[in-house]
Amino acid sequence: xxxxxxxxxxxxxxxxxxxxxxxxxxxxxxxxxxxxxxxxxxxxxxxxxxxxxxxxxxxxxxxxxxxxxxxxxxxxxxxxxxxxxxxxxxxxxxxxxxxxxxxxxxxxxxxxxxxxxxxxxxxxxxxxxxxxxxxxxxxxxxxxxxxxxxxxxxxxxxxxxxxxxxxxxxxxxxxxxxxxxxxxxxxxxxxxxxxxxxxxxxxxxxxxxxxxxxxxxxxxxxxxxxxxxxxxxxxxxxxxxxxxxxxxxxxxxxxxxxxxxxxxxxxxxxxxxxxxxxxxxxxxxxxxxxxxxxxxxxxxxxxxxxxxxxxxxxxxxxxxxxxxxxxxxxxxxxxxxxxxxxxxxxxxxxxxxxxxxxxxxxxxxxxxxxxxxxxxxxxxxxxxxxxxxxxxxxxxxxxxxxxxxxxxxxxxxxxxxxxxxxxxxxxxxxxxxxxxxxxxxxxxxxxxxxxxxxxxxxxxxxxxxxxxxxxxxxxxxxxxxxxxxxxxxxxxxxxxxxxxxxxxxxxxxxxxxxxxx
Amino acid sequence: xxxxxxxxxxxxxxxxxxxxxxxxxxxxxxxxxxxxxxxxxxxxxxxxxxxxxxxxxxxxxxxxxxxxxxxxxxxxxxxxxxxxxxxxxxxxxxxxxxxxxxxxxxxxxxxxxxxxxxxxxxxxxxxxxxxxxxxxxxxxxxxxxxxxxxxxxxxxxx
Ligand SMILES: Cc1cc2nc3c(=O)[nH]c(=O)nc-3n(C[C@H](O)[C@H](O)[C@H](O)COP(=O)(O)O)c2cc1C
Ligand code: SF4
Ligand code: FES
Numbered sequence: 001x002x003x004x005x006x007x008x009x010x011x012x013x014x015x016x017x018x019x020x021x022x023x024x025x026x027x028x029x030x031x032x033x034x035x036x037x038x039x040x041x042x043x044x045x046x047x048x049x050x051x052x053x054x055x056x057x058x059x060x061x062x063x064x065x066x067x068x069x070x071x072x073x074x075x076x077x078x079x080x081x082x083x084x085x086x087x088x089x090x091x092x093x094x095x096x097x098x099x100x101x102x103x104x105x106x107x108x109x110x111x112x113x114x115x116x117x118x119x120x121x122x123x124x125x126x127x128x129x130x131x132x133x134x135x136x137x138x139x140x141x142x143x144x145x146x147x148x149x150x151x152x153x154x155x156x157x158x159x160x161x162x163x164x165x166x167x168x169x170x171x172x173x174x175x176x177x178x179x180x181x182x183x184x185x186x187x188x189x190x191x192x193x194x195x196x197x198x199x200x201x202x203x204x205x206x207x208x209x210x211x212x213x214x215x216x217x218x219x220x221x222x223x224x225x226x227x228x229x230x231x232x233x234x235x236x237x238x239x240x241x242x243x244x245x246x247x248x249x250x251x252x253x254x255x256x257x258x259x260x261x262x263x264x265x266x267x268x269x270x271x272x273x274x275x276x277x278x279x280x281x282x283x284x285x286x287x288x289x290x291x292x293x294x295x296x297x298x299x300x301x302x303x304x305x306x307x308x309x310x311x312x313x314x315x316x317x318x319x320x321x322x323x324x325x326x327x328x329x330x331x332x333x334x335x336x337x338x339x340x341x342x343x344x345x346x347x348x349x350x351x352x353x354x355x356x357x358x359x360x361x362x363x364x365x366x367x368x369x370x371x372x373x374x375x376x377x378x379x380x381x382x383x384x385x386x387x388x389x390x391x392x393x394x395x396x397x398x399x400x401x402x403x404x405x406x407x408x409x410x411x412x413x414x415x416x417x418x419x420x421x422x423x424x425x426x427x428x429x430x431x432x433x434x435x436x437x438x439x440x441x442x443x444x445x446x447x448x449x450x451x452x453x454x455x456x457x458x459x460x461x462x463x464x465x466x467x468x469x470x471x472x473x474x475x476x477x478x479x480x481x482x483x484x485x486x487x488x489x490x491x492x493x494x495x496x497x498x499x500x501x502x503x504x505x506x507x508x509x510x511x512x513x514x515x516x517x
Numbered sequence: 518x519x520x521x522x523x524x525x526x527x528x529x530x531x532x533x534x535x536x537x538x539x540x541x542x543x544x545x546x547x548x549x550x551x552x553x554x555x556x557x558x559x560x561x562x563x564x565x566x567x568x569x570x571x572x573x574x575x576x577x578x579x580x581x582x583x584x585x586x587x588x589x590x591x592x593x594x595x596x597x598x599x600x601x602x603x604x605x606x607x608x609x610x611x612x613x614x615x616x617x618x619x620x621x622x623x624x625x626x627x628x629x630x631x632x633x634x635x636x637x638x639x640x641x642x643x644x645x646x647x648x649x650x651x652x653x654x655x656x657x658x659x660x661x662x663x664x665x666x667x668x669x670x671x672x673x674x675x
Contacts, residue, residue, distance in 0.1 A: 014643050014658035046645035185601035188642035223585050224597075224641050226654045259539075262548055264583035267639060281543025281569070283582035299540060341645070343606035348645030371607075380602055384639075416603045416644065430605065434639065 001036045002080045005053040005060070007110070009042035009195050010227045011188065016067065017050040023068035024052070027075050035080065041196015043110030044350030045097050053092055056082035062092040097347065097366070102328065104320075104336045105313045106189075106352045109196035115234040117242050120199045126244075128315030132207045133252045140211040141167060144314060146322030148334030152189075153179050153270075153307030154382070154411045154487070156400045159314075162304055165294040167212040169302035176208045176217040177279065177298060177305045181263055181270035183222060184383025186342040186414030190308035192350055194221075194228050197312070198235035199244075202258060204311035206249060207318060208304055209256045217258040218298070220275050223265050232260050267384075267438040271486050272305040274440060285440045286486045307412070309338060330356035333399040333410075341367045343380075343416035360394030363417055374419040378427075378503070382411025384434050385491035387498035388424065407494060424503035428496040429457040435492035445480045446489025452476055453496065463510025470500065470507060521555030521590065528553065529561055533568045543569060543579055547586055556587035592627040592634040594672040597651040598660070600637045603644035609660070612648060616665045633672040 006012075006021045021037065028035045045051060048064030052074075061082035063074060070087060077085040089095055103109075112119040120126065132140045145160025166174055178201065182190040194201060205217045221229055236258055239245045247255045261279060263269050269278045273287035276298050297303020313335070317325045325335045333355035339362060341348050346368030363369070363379055370376050378388040387408035389396070396402055403410050418427075432453030439447045453476055460469045477493035484490040500507060522528070532549045536542040543565070550561050557580055566576035580586050598613050617635065620628060627634040643649030646658025652668055 010641075010656050011643055011646055011658065014646055014649065014656035049646075182642060183640060185640045186603045186644045187640070188644060191642040224638060224651070226651075227656070261544065263585075264544060264547070265585035265638070266583050278544065280541040281579065283578050285582075343603040343644065343647060345645075384602060414603075414644070416606055418606045422606065427602070427605070430602070434601075438639075 001034045003038055003055040004035050004080070005038045005040045005055075007042045007050065008039035008114075008227065008231070009049070009110075010191060010225065011046050012042050012049040012051070013227060015049050019068045020050045020052065020066050020071065023071040027071050031075060033075070033080060038113045040112065041109045041114050042192060042350070043092060043098060044106065044192065044352075045092075045095065045347075046349035047347050048089065051089075051092075054079055054082055058082060059091045059093060062089045062095070063087040064089050097349065097351070101352050102336050102354055103352050104316045104325065104328075105193065105200075105309055106197075106338055106350065107316065108200065109192055109350075112197065114196050114198055114231055115238055117199060117238050117244070120197070124319065125199055125315070126203065126250075128318035129203050129207055129210075129250070131318045132210055133250075133254070137167065137211045137213065140207060140318065143322040144211070144317055147317045147325035148322075148329070148332070149310065149313055149317060149325065150333070150400070151307055152309035152313075152337075152412060154184075154409070156410070159306060159310050162294055162306070163208060163211055165292070166214075166302045166304050169295050171302045173216070173301050174212050174214040175298045175301055175303040176205050176212070176214050176311075177275070177303055178205060178217065178219040178308055178311055179270060179272060179275060179305055180219050180221040180308050181275060182225075182308070182412070183267040183270045184385075184412050184414050186380065186416035187340050187383060187412045188342075189338040189340050189350060189413060191225055191228050193308055193312045194225075195231045198232050199239065200312045200315055201308055202235060202239050202244065204314040205258055206245070206256050207314045208306070208311060210254055212302075212304055214304070215255045215257070217256065218279060219258060219260050220263060220269070220279055221260060222263045229260065229262060236260060267434075268440045268486075268488055271488065274486075275305065276303065283440075285442050286488075288485060309412075328354040330354075330397065330399050331401055333401070337398065337410070337413050339366075339398070340412075340414045341417070342414060344370045344372055344419050345417040346371050355399050356397050358394060359389060359396050359398060359415075360391070362398065362415060363394065367415075367417060370417060370419040372419045372421075374421065376417055377420040377422055378418045378424065380416040380418070380427075380495065381414070382409040383414055384431060385409070385487060385494060386411050387494045388418075388427065388502065389498070390502040392502075407498065409491075409494070424499040424506040425457060425461050425509070428499040428507075429454055429461070431492055431495040431499075432457065435488060439488060440486075443483065443485045443489060445483035446485075446492070449476055449480045449489065450492060453480075460507050461510060466508055466511050474500070522553060524554055524558045524560060526560065526564065529564055530568075533565055537568065543576075544583075547580060547583075551586060555590045559588070592631050592672070593675070594632060594653050594668075595634045595636065595651075596665075596668060596672075597636045597638040597641075599639065599641050599643070599647070599649040601640040603640070604648040607647040609648035612660060612662060612665070615662060616669075619666070620669050628672075630673065633669055
């Protein structure tokens with residue numbers, strides 16, 4: 001029976017994967033062709049979704065941007081045997097967008113059936129945990145430390161050190177919490193892992209639990225990902241059934257289980273202490289640090305809070321060795337980063353690669369420039385708290401420290417491309433507005449400052465006392481940066497300041513003489 | 518989003534009780550209440566508070582903190598339009614503004630015939646297919662005016 005892959009990834013569904021699946025099933029039945037449908041995750045070649053793949057003796061042949069109306073002609077062309085068709089992209093694994101990646105965290109995403117544990121194991125899944133059980137908790141932490149893996153949620157804190165802190169904290173119980181709140185605009189890597197290879201997150205959390213001495217884990221998933229919740233629920237169920245979760249994980253004697261929790265539409269609940277409050281059933285108000293969650297976390301117990309990608313990378317680090325992972329990357333940015341190329345861009349998708357490519361290579365060579373075909377004017381890196389970077393800085397290598405040098409950040413690896421129709425004063429205004437909408441309200445610079453920021457930008461745009469108001473806005477940014485408790489208020493100024501710095505003309509349109517057209 | 522049942526205190530208590538074994542059960546309870554009744558009725562707040570042994574004011578604070586908990590029923594269908602940066606880079610703000618004008622609604626508003634509620638969201642993880650939307654939890658990418666008009670029409674007729 002021919003295997004036909006039709007992704008269940010949310011982005012593929014958003015462009016019609018379900019209708020394509022129905023059309024394929026109907027056509028196959030009408031023609032008496034026996035097929036086996038596999039609902040895989042996405043390969044990350046998102047601009048080609050729905051990307052239908054057919055397994056042939058030569059490998060998996062892909063057909064991109066399939067519409068239901070294309071399906072009869074695909075059958076006519078013999079696509080079940082990999083036949084030629086205008087939508088064919090040939091062997092998916094030879095497509096340059098795939099072939100040039102270094103897939104570590106995303107090794108199996110798009111490749112396997114996400115909720116089939118046998119498929120997971122057949123593609124190398126489970127080896128990391130087996131290794132962990134073999135070497136013991138202390139060596140696991142050593143291996144993760146050696147790998148140089150830094151937290152992928154934004155702050156870039158070394159994962160091994162966090163795990164060690166929790167392991168060393170005296171306690172009657174400890175917890176592992178996956179931060180799956182993924183609220184940054186331009187990011188979808190967490191979602192793609194969870195939809196395309198949920199067992200790798202389950203395995204990563206189990207490894208972490210084993211290393212730190214926790215028997216309970218939570219996944220705090222944002223409410224905006226309902227399809228993802230379905231996949232995770234199926235996977236957790238399958239893992240329990242197979243004894244990969246429960247009182248005796250894979251016969252090791254180690255007890256561990258995971259509970260899925262759904263957020264309720266608050267961006268600030270991605271901040272780890274706000275997340276913990278929310279998990280405990282309270283308002284998502286940020287806690288002052290110290291104490292760190294590593295000492296006083298969920299239910300006041302030592303808790304590892306890690307991003308999805310951080311935990312999902314642990315199995316590969318254990319299976320392949322910390323040294324292998326550390327051999328990739330540049331400077332203090334070790335390993336790979338799953339880049340998310342988004343916005344007004346031709347080849348939007350997920351691209352995992354070692355740190356060190358330049359921003360220009362990512363946006364122009366991999367992303368293909370803007371979708372509109374107009375010149376790229378700005379790239380927002382690292383979500384709503386990240387700076388806008390102009391093409392003049394496109395030689396900046398993708399690396400935590402190099403970005404910091406320009407007052408910008410890598411964050412969760414999202415890159416949002418804008419063409420030259422963007423109005424940067426409006427983007428700066430939105431940055432402040434978003435902060436005002438999502439502020440938890442605990443500190444004044446964030447809660448009030450952001451609203452003042454919106455008003456001040458409005459005055460600037462209207463042409464009222466422009467220079468004085470720009471100075472006021474800069475002061476306000478300064479106050480927010482240094483007077484806010486968490487990075488929502490503390491980093492919201494970065495997009496604003498970068499817009500002011502790199503695109504001064506957009507703030508002075510009302511007063512500058514109209515340019516000669 | 519139909520399927521919601523009218524408020525029923527006994528049913529609410531069943532839902533609450535089913536979650537009391539969880540560590541930090543408040544959000545799972547609120548989600549389940551909203552799933553059942555279509556919103557979090559005022560009467561549910563003291564009831565949950567009592568079961569969790571916290572003050573009514575505290576519970577109120579929890580419900581009001583989160584954008585997703587409704588204090589009143591929504592329309593029969595809910596359309597969430599993304600307003601975050603990536604979608605803005607593809608013209609989402611103008612598409613949304615024009616649409617809201619055509620259907621005579623403001624953000625968060627419900628059509629007079631109860632067919633549709635339109636809400637803002639900030640990123641749906643569909644940023645490679647911006648502008649993104651969710652219609653009754655079904656994701657939609659590359660949203661344009663025509664698609665939105667079709668959805669509004671479908672909402673009116675179902
Ligand atoms: C406002 C705000 C929102 C955040 N949102 C997220 C998020 O959605 N996902 C995430 O993993 N980290 C987020 N973080 C970072 C977390 O606080 C924390 O650093 C992270 O979960 C730690 O995991 P890591 O070390 O694996 O990165 C956010 C931080 C702030 C200040
Ligand atoms: S900076 Fe803003 S979000 Fe962070 S704690 Fe203060 S008020 Fe809350
Ligand atoms: S910004 Fe709209 S879907 Fe991500």
